[in-house]
Amino acid sequence: MFAWQAAGSRQWLARAVRRNHSLEATELANTSLDDKTKAWKSLINIAVSGAAGMIANHLLFKVRIYGLFLRGFQLASGEVFGPDQPITLKLLGSERSFQALEGVAMELEDSLYPLLREVNISVDPYEVFQDATWALLIGAKPRGPGMERAGLLDINGQIFAQQGKALNEVASPNVKVIVVGNPCNTNALICLKNAPNIPAKNFHALTRLDENRAKCQLALKAGVFYDKVSNMTIWGNHSTTQVPDFLNAKINGMPVTEVITDIKWLKEEFTERVQKRGGILIQKWGRSSAASTAVSIVDAIRSLVTPTPSGDWFSTGVYTTGNPYGIAEDIIFSMPCRSNGDGDYELVKDVIFDDYLWERIKKTEAELLAEKRCVAHLTGEGNAYCDLPEDTMLPGEQ
Numbered sequence: 001m002f003a004w005q006a007a008g009s010r011q012w013l014a015r016a017v018r019r020n021h022s023l024e025a026t027e028l029a030n031t032s033l034d035d036k037t038k039a040w041k042s043l044i045n046i047a048v049s050g051a052a053g054m055i056a057n058h059l060l061f062k063v064r065i066y067g068l069f070l071r072g073f074q075l076a077s078g079e080v081f082g083p084d085q086p087i088t089l090k091l092l093g094s095e096r097s098f099q100a101l102e103g104v105a106m107e108l109e110d111s112l113y114p115l116l117r118e119v120n121i122s123v124d125p126y127e128v129f130q131d132a133t134w135a136l137l138i139g140a141k142p143r144g145p146g147m148e149r150a151g152l153l154d155i156n157g158q159i160f161a162q163q164g165k166a167l168n169e170v171a172s173p174n175v176k177v178i179v180v181g182n183p184c185n186t187n188a189l190i191c192l193k194n195a196p197n198i199p200a201k202n203f204h205a206l207t208r209l210d211e212n213r214a215k216c217q218l219a220l221k222a223g224v225f226y227d228k229v230s231n232m233t234i235w236g237n238h239s240t241t242q243v244p245d246f247l248n249a250k251i252n253g254m255p256v257t258e259v260i261t262d263i264k265w266l267k268e269e270f271t272e273r274v275q276k277r278g279g280i281l282i283q284k285w286g287r288s289s290a291a292s293t294a295v296s297i298v299d300a301i302r303s304l305v306t307p308t309p310s311g312d313w314f315s316t317g318v319y320t321t322g323n324p325y326g327i328a329e330d331i332i333f334s335m336p337c338r339s340n341g342d343g344d345y346e347l348v349k350d351v352i353f354d355d356y357l358w359e360r361i362k363k364t365e366a367e368l369l370a371e372k373r374c375v376a377h378l379t380g381e382g383n384a385y386c387d388l389p390e391d392t393m394l395p396g397e398q
Contacts, residue, residue: 040084043117045172046075047132049163050139050181051091051121052100054287058294059136060089060108076113080298081305088118092128092139125166132171136297137163137191140181150374150386153186157378160187164194173197176343178204178300180293184238185317185332186371192319192332193379201344205317207242207334208303209289209296210234214244214274218251221270222259228252233336233351234274234315236364237371242334243360244274248351267356307341313348314338324349327361331368 050056061074075081075089089108093101098121105119122128129135140156160179167175175198179188188205192198215229222228231250235243246266251259260266273280282288303314313336321329324347336348353361367389372379374386 040086040115041082043086043088044081044133045088045090045131047090047092047128047135047171048075049092049125049128049135049137052093052097052104053138054290055138055180055293055297056091057104058291059138059297060104061111075298076108076111076116078113078115080301083115086115086117088120089116090128090130090132091119091121092125093121093123094139095123098123125163126170129163129166129175130170132167132175134301135163135167135171135175135177136180137177137187138180138297140187149183149388153183153371153374153386154378154384156181156183156187157190157375160191161194161378164191167191168195168197171198174199174202174343176202176204176304178206178297179317180206180297182238183371185334185368186375188317188332189319189372190375190378193381200319200321203319203332204300205238205332205334206293206297206300207234207238207315207317208300209293210238210242210244210274210277210334211315212292212296212299213277214249214270217270217273218246218249218256218260221265222251224251230309230312231336232315233313234334235357235361236334237368238317238334239364239367240275241360241364241367242275243357243364244271245351245357246270247354247357248336303337304339304343304345305341306339308338312338316345318345318347323347325351325353325361328365328369331365331372333365333368 048056048059051060059075076087078085081087091101091104101121105121108116108119120128137160140159141152160181167177177188177191177198179191181187184205188203192200192203211232211234214234215226215232218229218232219226229249229251230253231248233245233248235245246256249256257263257266278289300316303316308314315334316337317332317334318337320327320331320333320335323329323335325335327333327335336351337345338348339345370388374384374388376382377384
C-alpha cells in the first residue's frame with residue numbers, strides 16, 4: 001500500500017496553525033499543542049472510492065475564489081466531522097488512475113490540514129476499507145454508448161458486490177456506507193447483501209443532491225432563500241422516477257401548497273425540473289454534476305452526525321424492511337429521516353399521503369423492484385431476470 005504520513009510532530013502542527021485560520025488558529029497558537037491534541041477525539045478512518053475523480057476532488061479540497069473560502073466541503077478541514085476530530089483518509093482508485101491518485105495524496109499532504117493524520121492510497125478495497133468508520137463509495141463505471149441499463153447494473157453491481165465483501169471482512173463493524181456511484185439505490189442494495197455482518201441500516205444511497213435541487217426550485221419560485229425550505233422529501237429511486245414531495249414540504253414553516261398555490265406547476269414543472277436537472281446541467285455545461293454532488297455528500301454526512309433541527313427531516317436512500325409507509329421491503333428507497341447526531345437515524349412517521357403522491361411512489365417502487373430482479377445473481381437471490389419497464393437512467397450516468 002502506498003502511503004503518505006501527515007506527520008504528527010509538534011513542528012508539523014505548529015506550521016499548520018500559522019496557515020489554517022478556520023480551525024481556531026489563534027486559540028491553538030496560545031495553547032499548549034500537546035494539551036490541544038489530547039482534547040481531540042479518537043482518530044476515525046474515512047475510505048473514499050473513485051478518489052481520483054472530479055466528485056472526490058471537490059469533496060477532498062476546498063474551493064477558493066479571490067482568496068475567500070466558499071462553502072467548505074473538504075473532509076480534512078474539520079467542517080464535516082468537527083474541529084476536534086482527527087481523520088485518516090484512505091483512497092481507493094484503479095490501476096489506470098493510480099498516478100492521479102498519487103497526485104491527490106501529494107496535494108492533501110501539501111495542504112497542511114492539522115486534523116489529517118495520514119493519507120493511504122491503494123487499488124485494493126481490502127486495504128482501503130481496513131477499519132473504515134465511513135465508506136464513501138463514489139467510483140463507478142460510467143454508462144457507455146449503446147449500453148443498456150441492465151448492462152450497467154451488472155457491471156457496476158459486480159464492483160459493489162466486491163466492495164461489500166471487503167467492507168464485511170475488514171471494515172469497522174458499525175461502518176456507515178454512503179453509495180454515490182450510479183445506479184446508487186441498487187448498488188447500495190448489492191453492497192448491503194454482500195456485507196451481512198454490517199447492519200443493513202448503515203447503508204445509504206445518495207439522494208441528497210435531489211433534495212437540494214428540489215429546495216432550490218421551491219425557493220426560487222417562492223422568492224425566498226433556500227434555507228427557508230424544510231421537510232423536503234425525495235421518495236424512491238435516484239432516477240427520473242424519483243418523487244420530489246411538495247405535499248409535506250414547508251416554506252417558512254408553512255405548507256408549500258399554501259405558499260405556492262399553483263398546483264399545476266408543482267405537479268408538472270417543479271417535479272420534472274428536479275427529475276431532469278442533471279440532464280439539463282450536462283446539456284449546458286458538457287459534464288455531469290461534481291461540485292454540487294460533493295456538497296450533497298457532505299450534507300448527507302452532516303445530517304447523520306448532527307441532530308436534525310426540531311420538526312425537520314432529510315432524505316436518504318435506506319433499507320425499507322420495517323418501514324411504516326407500506327413500501328415494499330428489501331430494497332433501498334429514499335425516505336424522510338431524522339437523526340440525533342450519532343450517525344444513526346429513524347424514519348419519520350408524521351408524513352401525509354394523497355393519491356397523486358402515492359401513485360408516483362408506487363411507480364418508483366416498481367422500478368426498484370425490477371432492478372432488484374435484474375441483479376439477483378449479485379445479491380444471492382438466484383438467477384437474474386431483467387424486465388425493466390423503461391429506460392429511466394439519469395443522464396449523468398450516460
